Amino acid sequence: MASPSPGPDSSPDGDPSPELRRAVEPLLVDPRRSAVICDYDGTLSPIVEDPEAARPLVGTVGVLARLARGFGVVAVVSGRPLPFLLEQLRGVPDTVRLAGLYGLEQRGPGGTRIEPSAEPWASVVRAAATRLRADAPEGILVEDKRLGVTVHWRTVPEAAPWGVAAARHEAERTGLRPQEGKMSVELRVPLEVDKGTTIAALSADAVAVCYFGDDLGDLPAFATLRRLGHQPDRTGVSVAVTGPETPGAVIDAADMTVPGPAGALALLGWMAAQAAPEPGPPG
Known part of the structure; x- marks a missing residue:
């Protein structure tokens, strides 16, 4: 069971703790064969009274773009419609896959697809x-x-x-x-499409996968990663993004926690820097 308190999961200055860094190390062994996937509401964006007013934290688009330069798969999988995600995350390259309505609507390098059924x-x-x-x-x-x-x-x-x-x-x-x-x-809609099936498809070729989520709709994703972790030579890491309303079932199902969207963005930014370091000044 993961702890909901900041405890070892975050440092006072906002940098990921040593425990968090160790937990995501498997994704950094071979980033091009790893997948980093996130929810939107409560993970990249704070929960707000009006759902239409939910905006990503400042810097989110840049972090997602940098993640996509280093990792083989980077995606946002949300219960929101795809047009909403496209508007709120405008500017992210199509190498960042966007999956709306749990995966019924998707945009990636090959264009946009809506589940016909x-x-x-x-x-x-x-x-x-x-x-x-x-x-x-x-x-x-x-x-x-x-x-x-x-x-x-x-x-x-x-x-x-x-x-x-x-x-x-x-x-x-x-x-x-x-x-x-x-x-x-x-x-x-009563189709067998949820965050678990969607991240399984998105990360089919990845040897290490992590998923950040905060609500009950994220539990199928955590379950998929738990099953993936039982496969030879594969690793799944579930990250609960916690806040006052985080369901206990989400915390219980996670491998680790981060404190709110700010904690998630800090860890994602650190992972991006490790996988795709900025070039240093010319010597």
Whole structure:
């Protein structure tokens, strides 16, 4: 079980601790055969009241680009729609793969791909979002992601029982699958696509893989890395990005923790510097 406290996971000056550095050392043995994959909300971006206002920390785009110069695979895998990720991470090269809606939408060096079997669910999601908005108490936010819909109650925590019940009702009515999150419930299309299957595909040729995540939707990714670590000559490292709302199950499933998006960015930046050091001044 990983510890949620900064403890050995971070140094007072924000640099990764020796323990963290040792944990990610397997990825630095052969960076071109390693994969570094991150969630977005709560990992690269702080959690905020309005999900549309979630912005990455300053310096994130540069760190991702530098990671991609050193590592074989660098990706952001999120429950957000791909257009949102493209907007918030604009400027990152296409060598940084972006996977939206848990992998249903992806952009990489070969272009953009949307999972064809998900498309018939767009009208179902739209109808569910319309009904939820019509019935929602004041302060509830219904986020229509085209191939998924999320009910948020961050600004009205007392409305949580309504949000949970309404999402369950829509799940029973439509066949969409409920996924609990921080102050939210998401209804997802019922396909066997999640962060675990997506990172498995993205990192199929990697010998070492790490994943940074903070919420229940990241547990399939952690489980994939745990299985990967049992394979000969492969290593999986799960990093929980912790905060006041981090579910205990996420901390329990992680190999190590970092304190919030700032801690994640510090470790990612250090890894980038090790894998793709800047050239020194001419001699």
